[in-house]
Amino acid sequence: MDWQQLSKEQQTVAKVLRHAIDRKELAHAYLLEGPAGTGKHETAMLVTQTLFCEQPTDLGPCLTCRNCRRIASGNHPDVIWVAPEEGAASIKKEQIAYLMKEFAYRGVESGRKVFIIEQAEKMTAQAENSLLKFIEEPHSGTLALLITEQIHQLLDTIISRCQVLAFVPLSDHAISRRMDEQGLPKPLLKPAVALTHDYEEAVRLCKEEWFAEARSQVLQLLKGLCESLEAAQLYIYEKFAPNFDDNQKMTVGLDLMLYWYRDLLSLHLNRREEIVYEDQMDRLKEQMLSFSSNQAVQAMSLILDARKQLDAHVNGVSVMERLVIRLGGTR
Amino acid sequence: MAYQALYRVYRPQTFHDLAGQQHIAQTLQNALTKQQFSHAYLFTGPRGTGKTSAAKIFAKAINCEQAPTSEPCNECAACRGITAGSIADVIEIDAASNNGVDEIRDIRDKVKYAPSEVRYKVYIIDEVHMLSTGAFNALLKTLEEPPEHAVFILATTEPQKIPLTIISRCQQFDFRRIPSSEIFQRLRFVVQDQHLEAEDEALQLIAKASEGGMRDALSVLDQTAAYSEAAITIQDVLDVTGMVADQMIRELIELLTENNAAAAVGKIGALLDQGKDPLRLMEQMIYYYRDLLLYQTSPQLEELLSRPRVDDAFRKQADTIALGTIFQVINQLNRAFLDMKRTNHPRILLEMAIVHLCEQSEVQATNIEAGAGSNELAKRVDALERQVKLMSSTPQPGVTQQPVQQETKRARAPRRNSGLRIPTAHINRVLEDATKEDLIELRSAWAKVMAKIRSENVAAHAWMLESQPVASSAQGFVQAFKYDFHCQMVMENKNNLLGLVQSIVQDVTHKQKVMYPIPEDAWKKLKKAYIERSKSNQDEDSDGEKKEEDPMIAEAKKLVGPDLLDIKD
Numbered sequence: 001m002d003w004q005q006l007s008k009e010q011q012t013v014a015k016v017l018r019h020a021i022d023r024k025e026l027a028h029a030y031l032l033e034g035p036a037g038t039g040k041h042e043t044a045m046l047v048t049q050t051l052f053c054e055q056p057t058d059l060g061p062c063l064t065c066r067n068c069r070r071i072a073s074g075n076h077p078d079v080i081w082v083a084p085e086e087g088a089a090s091i092k093k094e095q096i097a098y099l100m101k102e103f104a105y106r107g108v109e110s111g112r113k114v115f116i117i118e119q120a121e122k123m124t125a126q127a128e129n130s131l132l133k134f135i136e137e138p139h140s141g142t143l144a145l146l147i148t149e150q151i152h153q154l155l156d157t158i159i160s161r162c163q164v165l166a167f168v169p170l171s172d173h174a175i176s177r178r179m180d181e182q183g184l185p186k187p188l189l190k191p192a193v194a195l196t197h198d199y200e201e202a203v204r205l206c207k208e209e210w211f212a213e214a215r216s217q218v219l220q221l222l223k224g225l226c227e228s229l230e231a232a233q234l235y236i237y238e239k240f241a242p243n244f245d246d247n248q249k250m251t252v253g254l255d256l257m258l259y260w261y262r263d264l265l266s267l268h269l270n271r272r273e274e275i276v277y278e279d280q281m282d283r284l285k286e287q288m289l290s291f292s293s294n295q296a297v298q299a300m301s302l303i304l305d306a307r308k309q310l311d312a313h314v315n316g317v318s319v320m321e322r323l324v325i326r327l328g329g330t331r
Numbered sequence: 332m333a334y335q336a337l338y339r340v341y342r343p344q345t346f347h348d349l350a351g352q353q354h355i356a357q358t359l360q361n362a363l364t365k366q367q368f369s370h371a372y373l374f375t376g377p378r379g380t381g382k383t384s385a386a387k388i389f390a391k392a393i394n395c396e397q398a399p400t401s402e403p404c405n406e407c408a409a410c411r412g413i414t415a416g417s418i419a420d421v422i423e424i425d426a427a428s429n430n431g432v433d434e435i436r437d438i439r440d441k442v443k444y445a446p447s448e449v450r451y452k453v454y455i456i457d458e459v460h461m462l463s464t465g466a467f468n469a470l471l472k473t474l475e476e477p478p479e480h481a482v483f484i485l486a487t488t489e490p491q492k493i494p495l496t497i498i499s500r501c502q503q504f505d506f507r508r509i510p511s512s513e514i515f516q517r518l519r520f521v522v523q524d525q526h527l528e529a530e531d532e533a534l535q536l537i538a539k540a541s542e543g544g545m546r547d548a549l550s551v552l553d554q555t556a557a558y559s560e561a562a563i564t565i566q567d568v569l570d571v572t573g574m575v576a577d578q579m580i581r582e583l584i585e586l587l588t589e590n591n592a593a594a595a596v597g598k599i600g601a602l603l604d605q606g607k608d609p610l611r612l613m614e615q616m617i618y619y620y621r622d623l624l625l626y627q628t629s630p631q632l633e634e635l636l637s638r639p640r641v642d643d644a645f646r647k648q649a650d651t652i653a654l655g656t657i658f659q660v661i662n663q664l665n666r667a668f669l670d671m672k673r674t675n676h677p678r679i680l681l682e683m684a685i686v687h688l689c690e691q692s693e694v695q696a697t698n699i700e701a702g703a704g705s706n707e708l709a710k711r712v713d714a715l716e717r718q719v720k721l722m723s724s725t726p727q728p729g730v731t732q733q734p735v736q737q738e739t740k741r742a743r744a745p746r747r748n749s750g751l752r753i754p755t756a757h758i759n760r761v762l763e764d765a766t767k768e769d770l771i772e773l774r775s776a777w778a779k780v781m782a783k784i785r786s787e788n789v790a791a792h793a794w795m796l797e798s799q800p801v802a803s804s805a806q807g808f809v810q811a812f813k814y815d816f817h818c819q820m821v822m823e824n825k826n827n828l829l830g831l832v833q834s835i836v837q838d839v840t841h842k843q844k845v846m847y848p849i850p851e852d853a854w855k856k857l858k859k860a861y862i863e864r865s866k867s868n869q870d871e872d873s874d875g876e877k878k879e880e881d882p883m884i885a886e887a888k889k890l891v892g893p894d895l896l897d898i899k900d
């Protein structure tokens with residue numbers, strides 16, 4: 001990532017940071033916020049390397065000098081990265097305490113120090129609170145970069161102390177186009193994008209055999225549901241359950257179902273470009289006749305409810321079972 | 332010298348600079364000049380409203396070489412030392428990083444030693460909600476018998492996490508969200524001081540968007556200044572905050588009013604494809620509806636609106652959408668908004684909410700035409716209205732602000748409290764016996780009263796929140812409510828709310844008084860009438876001397892605001 005690329009992908013962010021660096025008016029704390037795959041980590045790296053690089057150009061850091069290399073490998077003494085420790089679910093207060101101790105001294109080499117907290121929303125309440133005073137008035141020369149995909153999970157009091165840089169996602173359409181250019185299979189690519197809203201994740205899904213299988217099984221299940229409730233239930237036990245054998249897979253199954261009903265809704269709203277199951281157009285059109293937009297919304301709410309149950313660790317198969325009975329009722 | 336964020340450069344150093352907290356500044360300053368301050372304060376309120384700043388100003392003012400003084404001079408050695416953080420007797424403790432029993436015991440051990448450099452030892456315990464239970468207990472011991480030379484100032488955004496035993500030892504000040512007009516003024520000052528250029532509208536938008544937090548406002552200003560090429564424009568603010576132009580939201584809502592789901596979802600799709608955040612968009616829609624609601628119910632309260640100004644298009648919209656519809660829409664969007672926060676498909680939830688609204692209002696429209704009980708609807712509207720007021724979280728202007736302006740504008744407002752029976756005779760009796768001392772005593776105990784009410788009954792606390800004692804005699808006091816329906820709730824006296832408040836007042840002040848609730852606007856009229864009557868009595872006595880208000884009283888009113896003034900004097 002260099003500055004040119006950043007301005008292409010995240011115009012606002014690039015402009016704020018570039019101006020601030022050029023005018024020597026960099027604030028002491030930024031919160032880099034936005035969905036996965038939008039370049040937050042790369043941007044943090046870019047800013048840090050630009051600040052420390054021995055021979056930066058207009059485009060960005062040289063990437064070859066000693067400083068650039070040490071930052072890239074995580075070995076620069078004045079740059080500290082914090083993230084949940086391996087296998088841990090959260091960033092602990094001790095990690096922040098350590099950070100603050102490190103920052104009690106000036107930068108060893110340049111008088112400047114940068115710390116970067118990745119997945120900042122994973123900080124425990126204790127950790128987050130213990131950062132408040134420090135992040136409001138750090139020593140001069142300190143730069144804090146907080147990175148998160150879930151800004152709503154951070155304390156107001158943290159957000160209020162940072163300049164918030166919002167990273168905008170590529171639209172699903174743009175991601176799909178990019179994947180199409182890669183020659184990925186059309187019937188898989190749109191559902192994959194719809195589920196992940198992320199280029200790399202979507203590509204990964206597309207290449208998974210299981211995903212293709214899952215997609216066709218969900219379509220099969222929905223078809224059964226159109227015919228009779230019994231047919232659908234039978235299908236769950238015989239084919240569906242063995243293939244969706246953990247809650248994560250079941251989540252994918254639910255999302256695939258969700259987009260079927262959203263397709264119906266999009267059809268009702270005359271928004272063809274939004275259709276995810278393009279190759280199923282005939283079936284969609286047919287079902288649309290007997291399924292109002294209101295029913296589509298209802299079905300979607302049921303699926304989202306089921307999703308909540310899954311998240312609460314209810315057994316996947318019984319969640320699906322109940323969902324199908326309820327969906328049968330919306331017909 | 333490294334660049335400093337604007338919100339750090341412009342930390343208020345005097346009470347005068349503390350925007351939007353005049354009521355607090357005034358009370359503290361009175362205590363300062365009279366040398367009668369308490370030994371423990373609790374500053375509560377939302378982020379970026381001046382709690383930490385006020386604590387430091389107070390620490391300087393009591394230790395200033397000019398003391399007793401109502402403001403720190405900021406020039407003497409003590410003031411400068413405290414600002415720089417170099418005076419060992421003024422200790423700022425970050426309770427979030429030092430929240431153990433040991434740290435607080437350490438205070439207890441050292442507090443007894445007299446200060447060495449200045450007159451008072453001041454302990455500022457910031458983010459105090461993070462203390463452990465053990466630490467709170469240790470602190471309580473200290474607060475029970477603080478030495479003469481020590482002052483404690485606790486500050487927090489989360490008062491509900493503070494044990495009541497601590498709260499009851501402190502004089503509590505609740506910092507308000509700062510009214511957007513005051514944030515705007517401050518932003519304009521900063522812009523001039525920094526030799527920046529900015530459109531007024533851009534600053535107004537920042538002021539409105541920061542929800543009463545001055546720190547947030549200055550952060551956004553900082554960032555917009557970095558973003559913009561030259562003068563700061565409204566478009567710059569929209570870009571930086573990711574907000575959608577008001578015009579767009581208006582068009583969107585226009586489509587919803589027409590039940591045009593297809594076009595509405597299409598418009599949303601276009602905005603999201605441009606990279607707008609679905610949650611922010613939803614939030615903006617909710618605020619737009621909320622503005623419509625507020626504008627319909629109380630057009631004189633423009634300050635409360637989230638929009639910088641009211642234009643014709645908005646007014647027209649407010650005229651056409653039914654109140655009941657607005658309530659319902661807000662409620663539903665709000666629910667969807669909460670769900671959106673918890674899913675990885677927020678866009679879909681947004682679409683669903685839109686379609687649902689359009690479909691359902693078609694059903695409802697036919698119901699209403701068919702004459703479905705409008706009484707029932709009115710009741711629901713009432714219930715919803717209460718709810719909306721409770722959930723609305725934009726800046727509330729200080730109660731004593733712009734009284735004159737509001738009064739004249741209020742005259743045109745629709746009367747909505749015709750159902751309330753105000754016990755005028757009783758209230759007039761209270762006014763006859765009212766004294767300034769009684770009122771001041773009650774008002775200074777009020778924070779404690781409210782804290783107790785909250786601990787006893789959260790709902791009661793909610794109804795009482797936007798009300799205040801405005802007159803008191805030895806036997807009774809008049810309680811003015813900002814919102815009629817809050818007043819109504821209390822007057823209806825369900826669950827013996829009046830009794831609860833009265834008994835708590837008695838607990839706290841050791842005086843038995845009857846409470847008379849009254850809506851604020853009714854209070855203003857009643858008060859005016861009372862003053863006029865007593866004046867004309869006087870006039871008769873003194874054989875028709877000049878009818879104008881005593882200039883002394885007029886001056887005093889300016890100083891303390893009409894509410895603190897005893898009417899009888």
Ligand SMILES: Nc1ncnc2c1ncn2[C@@H]1O[C@H](COP(=O)(O)OP(=O)(O)O)[C@@H](O)[C@H]1O
Pocket residue numbers: 337338339340341342343348349350351352377378379380381382383384385486509517545546547549
């Ligand atoms: N009432 C206020 N008037 C002026 N500026 C304020 C006010 N409240 C907050 N600020 C600004 O926000 C910054 C943080 O204020 P602070 O007092 O630390 O807020 P709190 O402790 O309530 O979160 C200050 O440095 C100042 O720039």
Ligand SMILES: [Mg+2]
Pocket residue numbers: 382383384457486
């Ligand atoms: Mg503070």
Ligand SMILES: [Zn+2]
Pocket residue numbers: 052053054055056061062063064065066067068069
């Ligand atoms: Zn380099």
Ligand SMILES: [Zn+2]
Pocket residue numbers: 394395396397403404405406407408409410411
């Ligand atoms: Zn001084």
